[in-house]
Amino acid sequence: MHIKEEMAERHTLSILVDNEAGILARIAGLFTARGYNIESLTVAEVTEKQDVSRITIVTSGTPAVIEQIIHQLDRLIPVHSVTDLSARGPHVEREMALVKVAGTGEHRIEALRLADVYRARVVDSTISSFVFEVTGSTEKVDTFIKLMRQVGLVEIARTGVVAINRGVERT
């Protein structure tokens, strides 16, 4: 007997929650307890009174699983709302990465040239290294990192996806 895998879709969920102790564990734990995937998760306070946080989760699953994830999240007492940005329509997704590259000579020049193409900013520099700050879609950040691997990549820090829907309405 073998375990069967089903086709998964990628969805970006935006969740507004009470900013209380343990909320992140509650959300993340729900994903592990019910066997859902988390591809990335970001969280920060988003209201003036600092009482509500927005959690952006990129997850994947079959349409039925995505529907379950939304309903299971919505059922948690401190959750205000759950929005499936991928289903809702046009939205903006951004990720930020800090990418450290070391090298001299041709590699160093090439790294700087590529950074310029990707509109990555230099936020730290030594004689033999740079730290680039690159912002954009997950795909753009992925591509930039792939290129940096060939010119002396040392290490990466990434934020994961933050997202918001386009237009005047709030999610």
Added chain:
Amino acid sequence: MTTQEIGGAEILVRTLSDLGVDVIFGYPGGAVLPIYDALFKQDRIKHVLVRHEQAAVHAAEGYARSTGKPGVVLVTSGPGATNAITGITDALMDSIPIVVITGQVATHLIGTDAFQEADTVGLTRHCSKHNYLVKDPARLGAVVAEAFHIATSGRPGPVVIDLPKDVQVATAPYQTPGKVEHKTYKPQIKGDEAAIAQAVEMLANAERPILYTGGGVINSGPHAAQLLRELAKTTGAPVTSTLMGLGAFPASDPQWLGMLGMHGTYEANWAMNQADVILCLGARFDDRVTGRLDAFAPHSKKIHVDIDRSSVNKTVRVDLPIIGDVGAVMDDILALWRANGHKARDLGGWWRQIDGWRQKQSLAFEQKGDEILPQHAIRELWKATHARNPIITTEVGQHQMWAAQHFDFNDPNKWLTSGGLGTMGYGLPAAIGAQMGNPDALVIDIAGEASILMNIQEMSTAAQYRLPVKVFILNNEYMGMVRQWQELTYASRYSSSYSEALPDFVKLADAYGWTGIRIEGPQELEAGIRQMIETPGPVMVDCRVAKLANCFPMIPSGAAHTEMLLQAAEVSGELDDEAKALV
């Protein structure tokens, strides 16, 4: 400290009392001493001292399920809390409203691996409906009121309040709990009107309708059980129920098909399979009910009424979800049905089909010889007690399924069993809780000899509070359901399923100050049961039954409703791996 300020422990006890709590099931320990002292100084709340914290939770569940009021538990930190976890999970799975108060080490000691420290909020986060760690006595009253609101509204469930010892001692002003308005938690009670209108049309035009009901009908209150009867009368549709829903519809009614699912009746499962419209009321398409999903009720349009949106489309896709309280929705369905002038259709053809399935007599058994058949014992128990409308609790296993099949219930809140989690050891403490809430009722735990040993220490609790619970053990010297599965799917390799070294239950009863009765043959059954009922105080009956009896009908793992087994002869010796993996 101003004069109005009182300690956290007093705030807790006063709030509980103001919320109408009259009994708490608990066990003291270091981290709850201030609360026990506050309990000592008052007389509005009675405390029932259990002998193990798991039993405190099951007792609270039994109390809640039989009275419709929330059950309350009080345990200490560390092992008190971890012992309670099985019960908390049980209440979550079966949607039982309870509030569990756990002591915690003082705030400044949290995280230091202090004596009897456990991360209770972390441990209970995913086995409770909600939980709290209260760090400010001024917040305590509001948290407790909110906890009761959350436990009892929407889809009910367990709520845990973790209370550090310093917060129990620190003082704050007391405020009488008011109405709770939660800013985000607002369960939907009324169903969507358009969806209800659509449901009414589907039901009115159905040729082969069936009402598939569950524990939600009981949670919705006695009014919902009444509405279910009206709905069945009005539509003429047959009614089946999950294990959790038994009693919401009277078993004596001709429209009753019996329980459905793995050990359900032939007619209930075939009617589900052949129905054209299924109205699911407060049930959740559990795997024990559906059997193989791709073969589940293939010809039907499904309407699912549930207060919990995440129950809809979880395992089975439905055609029409209605989110709301099942009682409120049935009320609206009935009102609209009448307003539209619908009459029950002639369902004669459908009932003839059902009568054909009934001819199979899937629950029939023949009592002969010297061995008592367990089914016969339960039927005799029913005959001798049903006039008193008893409350029946069970443990988990074969005896539980036989009780569900052969003990008929005509009212809600009389059948207390661990359905979702399947917790052995549930029945005795649940009976204790039910007896506390219903002092004049006849409360019987139908048990197995293996399950009863899992919380046997609670005999002491029943003795202390002079609770006249009756424990009726169907003793076949096996963990019967495990043995049955080993017989049917593992070629009778009985690995660790024999109940070795059993105690003498009659002597055990004597040791605890109970009355013990042994029933060894069919001719002793009637007198033994009568003696059990007539003996005041707690009674334990050791009823020796056929050792190798199997519980049928049965839908084997991974099979469809139409592939029910009616007797052991239809079973092959071993299942394939796919079926074994399904459980």
